[in-house]
Amino acid sequence: MTVHSTSPQFKQNAARALNDDQLQKALGNVKQGFIDKRQMAADKLPEFEALRDSARDIKNHTLEHLDLYLEAYEEKVKASGGHVHFARDAAEARDIILSICRETGAKTVTKGKSMISEEIGINHHLEANGITPVETDLGEYIIQLRGELPSHIIAPAVHLNATQVEEDFRRVHTHLDAKRDLSEPVQLLTEARAVLRERFLAADVGITGANFLVAETGTSIIVTNEGNGDLTQILPKTHIVLASIEKLVPTLEDVSQLLRVLARSATGQELSVYTTFSTGPRRSTDADGPENYHVVILDNGRSSMLGTAFEEMLRCIRCGACMNHCPVYHAVGGHAYGWVYPGPMGAVLTPSLIGVDKAGHLPNASTFCGRCESVCPVRIPLPKLMRHWREREFERHLTPATVRSGLQLWGFFAKRPALYRFATRAAMGALALAGRQRGRFAWLPMAKGWTKYRDFPAPQGETFQQRWTRERKGARA
Amino acid sequence: MSAMPFPARPEKPRVGLFVTCLVDLMRPSVGFAAVKLLEDAGCTVEAPVQTCCGQPAYNSGDRGTTRDLAMRMIEAFQGYDYVVAPSGSCAGMIKAHYPELFEEDPNWRAKADALATKTYELTSFLVDVLGVTKVDASFNGAVTYHDSCSGLRELKVKTQPRRLLASVEGLTLVEMKDSDVCCGFGGTFAVKYSDISGAIVEAKAKNIEEAQAPTVLAGDLGCLMNMAGKLSRDGRPVQVRHVAEVLAGMTDEPPIGAAKADAIK
Amino acid sequence: MSSRDDIFGNIRRSLGVKGTETIRRQMVEDRLERSPRGVIPKRGQVSGEERIALFKTMVETSLATVTEVASAAEVPQSIALFLRNHNLPATLRMGDDPRLKTMPWSDTTLDIAHGPSEGRDLSAVSHAFGGIAESGTLAMVSSADNPSTLNFLPDNHIVVVSAKDIASDYESVWNRVRFAYGKGSMPRTVNWITGPSRSGDIEQTLLLGAHGPRRLHVVVVRE
Numbered sequence: 023m024t025v026h027s028t029s030p031q032f033k034q035n036a037a038r039a040l041n042d043d044q045l046q047k048a049l050g051n052v053k054q055g056f057i058d059k060r061q062m063a064a065d066k067l068p069e070f071e072a073l074r075d076s077a078r079d080i081k082n083h084t085l086e087h088l089d090l091y092l093e094a095y096e097e098k099v100k101a102s103g104g105h106v107h108f109a110r111d112a113a114e115a116r117d118i119i120l121s122i123c124r125e126t127g128a129k130t131v132t133k134g135k136s137m138i139s140e141e142i143g144i145n146h147h148l149e150a151n152g153i154t155p156v157e158t159d160l161g162e163y164i165i166q167l168r169g170e171l172p173s174h175i176i177a178p179a180v181h182l183n184a185t186q187v188e189e190d191f192r193r194v195h196t197h198l199d200a201k202r203d204l205s206e207p208v209q210l211l212t213e214a215r216a217v218l219r220e221r222f223l224a225a226d227v228g229i230t231g232a233n234f235l236v237a238e239t240g241t242s243i244i245v246t247n248e249g250n251g252d253l254t255q256i257l258p259k260t261h262i263v264l265a266s267i268e269k270l271v272p273t274l275e276d277v278s279q280l281l282r283v284l285a286r287s288a289t290g291q292e293l294s295v296y297t298t299f300s301t302g303p304r305r306s307t308d309a310d311g312p313e314n315y316h317v318v319i320l321d322n323g324r325s326s327m328l329g330t331a332f333e334e335m336l337r338c339i340r341c342g343a344c345m346n347h348c349p350v351y352h353a354v355g356g357h358a359y360g361w362v363y364p365g366p367m368g369a370v371l372t373p374s375l376i377g378v379d380k381a382g383h384l385p386n387a388s389t390f391c392g393r394c395e396s397v398c399p400v401r402i403p404l405p406k407l408m409r410h411w412r413e414r415e416f417e418r419h420l421t422p423a424t425v426r427s428g429l430q431l432w433g434f435f436a437k438r439p440a441l442y443r444f445a446t447r448a449a450m451g452a453l454a455l456a457g458r459q460r461g462r463f464a465w466l467p468m469a470k471g472w473t474k475y476r477d478f479p480a481p482q483g484e485t486f487q488q489r490w491t492r493e494r495k496g497a498r499a
Numbered sequence: 500m501s502a503m504p505f506p507a508r509p510e511k512p513r514v515g516l517f518v519t520c521l522v523d524l525m526r527p528s529v530g531f532a533a534v535k536l537l538e539d540a541g542c543t544v545e546a547p548v549q550t551c552c553g554q555p556a557y558n559s560g561d562r563g564t565t566r567d568l569a570m571r572m573i574e575a576f577q578g579y580d581y582v583v584a585p586s587g588s589c590a591g592m593i594k595a596h597y598p599e600l601f602e603e604d605p606n607w608r609a610k611a612d613a614l615a616t617k618t619y620e621l622t623s624f625l626v627d628v629l630g631v632t633k634v635d636a637s638f639n640g641a642v643t644y645h646d647s648c649s650g651l652r653e654l655k656v657k658t659q660p661r662r663l664l665a666s667v668e669g670l671t672l673v674e675m676k677d678s679d680v681c682c683g684f685g686g687t688f689a690v691k692y693s694d695i696s697g698a699i700v701e702a703k704a705k706n707i708e709e710a711q712a713p714t715v716l717a718g719d720l721g722c723l724m725n726m727a728g729k730l731s732r733d734g735r736p737v738q739v740r741h742v743a744e745v746l747a748g749m750t751d752e753p754p755i756g757a758a759k760a761d762a763i764k
Numbered sequence: 765m766s767s768r769d770d771i772f773g774n775i776r777r778s779l780g781v782k783g784t785e786t787i788r789r790q791m792v793e794d795r796l797e798r799s800p801r802g803v804i805p806k807r808g809q810v811s812g813e814e815r816i817a818l819f820k821t822m823v824e825t826s827l828a829t830v831t832e833v834a835s836a837a838e839v840p841q842s843i844a845l846f847l848r849n850h851n852l853p854a855t856l857r858m859g860d861d862p863r864l865k866t867m868p869w870s871d872t873t874l875d876i877a878h879g880p881s882e883g884r885d886l887s888a889v890s891h892a893f894g895g896i897a898e899s900g901t902l903a904m905v906s907s908a909d910n911p912s913t914l915n916f917l918p919d920n921h922i923v924v925v926s927a928k929d930i931a932s933d934y935e936s937v938w939n940r941v942r943f944a945y946g947k948g949s950m951p952r953t954v955n956w957i958t959g960p961s962r963s964g965d966i967e968q969t970l971l972l973g974a975h976g977p978r979r980l981h982v983v984v985v986r987e
Contacts (some may be wrong), residue, residue: 249976389685475697476728
């Protein structure tokens with residue numbers, strides 16, 4: 023088991039989110055910025071669609087040969103003086119990281135933003151063992167102060183506004199003048215920069231994730247805008263890279279293809295500010311950099327996704343475009359999804375990692391509008407994969423009984439055209455008669471979910487097939 | 500045109516009208532508007548006995564029922580030159596999803612592929628296949644158009660309805676903000692996750708009203724019922740119609756969710 | 765069974781392979797050996813003045829500033845001017861890069877410190893391995909010549925790049941890296957830098973100078 027999930031309470035989470043005015047205001051920022059910026063970046067690059075195909079093909083090729091690329095990668099890391107550790111699950115990864123920290127005699131650990139570190143709940147584990155983890159990405163730092171999970175995979179604090187951040191800084195940074203002015207976001211940034219600069223310089227171990235691992239050279243890659251990931255990995259004595267198996271790509275050329283679509287899809291930048299390629303510990307010719315370089319490669323259920331429909335999900339490069347374009351995410355935000363990965367990618371990945379019995383709501387809570395798939399840089403058919411989860415739920419009888427029986431009843435009629443026509447004719451006739459006065463219903467016994475928020479338009483009365491038969495085929499029916 | 504994957508278009512194409520469940524049950528006038536548009540464009544139209552394409556079962560994970568219904572649809576429609584639906588969602592079900600239902604059954608897969616190839620959403624059939632550039636209709640006033648998701652993303656229906664609307668006498672098209680964003684319908688989603696659906700359609704209703712056109716059009720009755728229901732619930736005075744009704748000049752029936760008396764006013 | 769064996773076993777079971785298949789092994793070896801190029805945007809495929817002009821435009825798009833000097837001898841004066849224009853103290857840290865070291869710093873009143881940064885420097889200068897016109901990116905390689913800490917700790921980072929080292933695209937830079945370090949090998953750190961540090965984490969408002977430099981200034985040396 024990994025970090026605690028509230029995915030089974032998705033509906034309650036969503037209802038709470040919908041009634042949270044502050045959250046709703048913050049979510050407005052997602053709808054505005056990301057979408058236009060991505061579109062502009064895509065429009066500026068004529069090869070963008072071809073690059074998406076290329077990115078998809080590279081990931082597919084790598085996944086089909088993952089065992090061999092992992093072997094090649096491992097060999098290269100070792101050759102460059104680094105260490106590779108394999109972790110089957112979250113608990114193993116936590117133990118490996120803790121023991122490296124202990125070997126180093128670490129008291130504080132700085133962290134670059136890493137979704138996998140959220141997945142394995144490393145912060146809690148380190149704290150429980152007397153080591154202080156410090157998140158250094160501004161958004162991650164803020165949510166660490168609040169004891170929250172990120173609500174977005176690239177903008178972890180997107181659910182908050184500046185006033186809330188100010189309150190947290192005043193609560194935690196008690197060594198600073200209580201009367202200081204923090205009314206502007208830039209003042210918050212400056213304060214975080216100063217506080218975290220000391221933490222960077224004092225840290226014994228730095229933990230980062232990896233956007234990609236390169237088999238050709240044994241290189242780990244991180245992509246950031248703040249530079250926090252770099253300070254995390256070059257200042258401490260030991261750098262630990264925590265990455266999952268699907269981060270592998272064959273070559274530097276391949277990673278260049280993926281980088282061309284990553285930032286554009288995520289923030290609309292040509293490239294993020296810092297793209298850092300790290301290969302092993304510091305060399306004799308270096309004046310700085312970590313003395314020890316460890317890579318922890320996590321499986322945590324991913325190898326079982328290979329060879330199934332869900333293998334396509336392993337192409338994901340965590341750009342966040344799917345959630346940026348998702349009407350459901352826009353409505354409820356990331357925390358409602360109840361675990362580490364929100365939005366459409368979370369709706370597919372979470373059931374794979376924590377079980378569809380717990381995360382069953384997520385792939386169901388989609389209108390299948392398809393906007394996520396239309397922007398995915400590696401062309402993951404997210405709606406199709408959500409539908410696959412629904413099929414598995416149906417097969418395992420996890421679909422709610424009311425839905426099942428409703429479907430059965432409808433299926434019974436739909437398979438019997440004559441009966442269907444008879445029944446629908448009667449039902450529509452009655453419904454039309456009842457709704458004749460207003461043309462709609464404010465309440466219907468079988469459709470409470472519908473009529474809670476909107477009226478139900480009344481039917482015209484006669485069905486098409488009834489009228490067609492009467493007018494075009496003669497009065498046979 | 501020589502690159503078209505099917506034989507040359509027949510002189511007077513025989514079109515099987517896939518009415519769709521919602522149009523059949525709720526708003527047959529849309530079906531008759533589609534018939535008029537197709538006949539005006541020189542097609543022979545038939546409406547074989549039909550029920551549902553199976554999309555509700557498909558999206559609920561019930562592949563077995565979906566396949567059963569898909570087989571019936573395939574059999575009912577395989578004899579036509581084309582199959583046309585006044586819905587991007589239902590046409591998309593056949594075009595984009597039927598083939599993958601029969602991945603393990605080459606015989607049915609071939610039939611599903613054949614049906615998929617000749618199935619179209621109404622406006623895209625008129626424009627892309629028949630080359631229709633104008634319709635014989637008039638409509639007094641401004642309309643705004645919502646792009647229903649399946650039509651837009653599975654079938655690339657975007658310019659076709661707009662091109663045809665541009666030819667309607669007296670009509671002006673005003674674009675709303677986020678016309679390509681989902682209305683929150685999503686079939687059973689609207690009932691299963693009504694809170695979220697309610698929030699999404701609320702945003703849509705707001706964008707519709709802010710476009711300041713007295714009428715909103717779309718190509719899918721599910722979305723239209725959702726938007727109409729929300730607009731009336733929130734007291735936003737916008738009339739809601741299927742695009743086919745306006746293109747066919749058949750707007751005698753009251754708008755969706757309105758009574759006859761409302762329409763007269 | 766070790767975790768490693770377990771994971772490899774599971775991957776192979778899921779993929780339905782043994783890992784010993786000659787064809788698969790050859791495909792992988794071949795790709796690693798040949799490192800085939802993918803789609804390369806036309807945008808960067810220009811040469812000479814056009815490429816330098818594109819590089820400069822893209823650097824500015826990334827919110828960095830850029831200036832051009834005719835020769836290495838002019839770099840110290842240009843940097844001194846930059847510091848003065850921004851009311852910054854006349855102090856500068858640099859590594860042991862011979863290209864930087866041989867520049868006439870005594871022509872200026874700049875107070876120069878050498879070696880990696882410990883986090884208290886206001887300004888530092890590094891020499892880039894190369895530039896990438898496609899996106900206005902600087903490619904930095906780590907060594908005592910240009911310590912990585914200089915790229916991140918100072919408030920103001922000045923980067924000198926030779927015009928001849930400005931490449932069209934990322935792939936061309938990788939070719940140079942391979943030529944310098946050998947195929948399959950890399951310097952400890954390669955930093956691609958595209959603009960000054962920034963964050964959008966508070967209300968999605970773009971703010972410069974998150975943890976890294978608030979200013980990035982590029983000096984292109986023509987000769």
